[in-house]
Each structure stands twice: as C-alpha cells, then as structure tokens.
Amino acid sequence: MPPFSVNIVIGFVGGFVGHDNSHHGAVQFAQRIQQAVPKDTYIRVFENRRRKQAYSEVLRLLDTNHDGVLSPMKNLALTSSSSATVGEHPQLCSGA
Numbered sequence: 678m679p680p681f682s683v684n685i686v687i688g689f690v691g692g693f694v695g696h697d698n699s700h701h702g703a704v705q706f707a708q709r710i711q712q713a714v715p716k717d718t719y720i721r722v723f724e725n726r727r728r729k730q731a732y733s734e735v736l737r738l739l740d741t742n743h744d745g746v747l748s749p750m751k752n753l754a755l756t757s758s759s760s761a762t763v764g765e766h767p768q769l770c771s772g773a
Contacts, residue, residue, distance in 0.1 A: 684718040685738055686710065689725045696722045 688703040690696060698704055707722050714720070719738055723731040739747055 684714060685735060686714070686718060686720045687731055687735065688720075688722040689728070689731070690722060691725045694724070696724055696727075 686707070688707050690698065690701050690703050694701045694704075696704070699708070704722050707720050711718075711720055721731075721734065736747065
C-alpha cells in the first residue's frame with residue numbers, strides 16, 4: 678500500500694458480524710466499491726467494537742511523515758477533501 682491514499686473509505690459492521698463476513702451488506706459494499714474507485718483508495722471494514730482501532734488507522738494514514746502529529750497542512754487536507762455519499766454513485770448501489 679502506498680504511504681498515502683487520497684481516498685479513505687471506512688465501514689462498520691455491528692453486532693457479532695465479522696469485518697470479513699461477505700453475507701453482510703457493508704462488507705459486500707466495500708468489495709463492490711473496490712472495483713469502482715482508484716486503486717490507491719484505502720478501503721476497510723471494522724467491527725463497531727473496534728472503532729478506536731479504526732480511528733487510529735485513519736490517523737496513521739493521514740500522518741504521512743509518521744511523526745505522530747497531524748500538521749495544519751494535514752488537517753487542511755482532511756477538512757477540505759470532498760466526500761461522496763453512496764447516493765452520488767448509483768452504479769455502486771445497484772450492484773452493477
């Protein structure tokens with residue numbers, strides 16, 4: 678994986694559903710969008726009880742120089758990046 682992904686997609690599954698349970702909608706969606714987004718997009722599904730791990734992973738991905746600090750430029754990149762909703766990509770919702 679490259680040191681920095683322009684796009685980061687994080688999904689969560691609840692209850693006792695595993696992050697790799699392909700019968701769950703969030704896991705299926707993550708698998709489907711991998712085919713529609715740039716290859717350097719970071720996509721991962723976490724169990725909801727592992728939200729701290731998810732948060733740490735996002736911080737790690739944004740900390741491109743690995744100094745443990747998000748600089749103002751990193752924060753600017755985070756806050757100014759555009760995020761798309763599922764509704765903006767009907768091809769992802771339709772199962773196409």
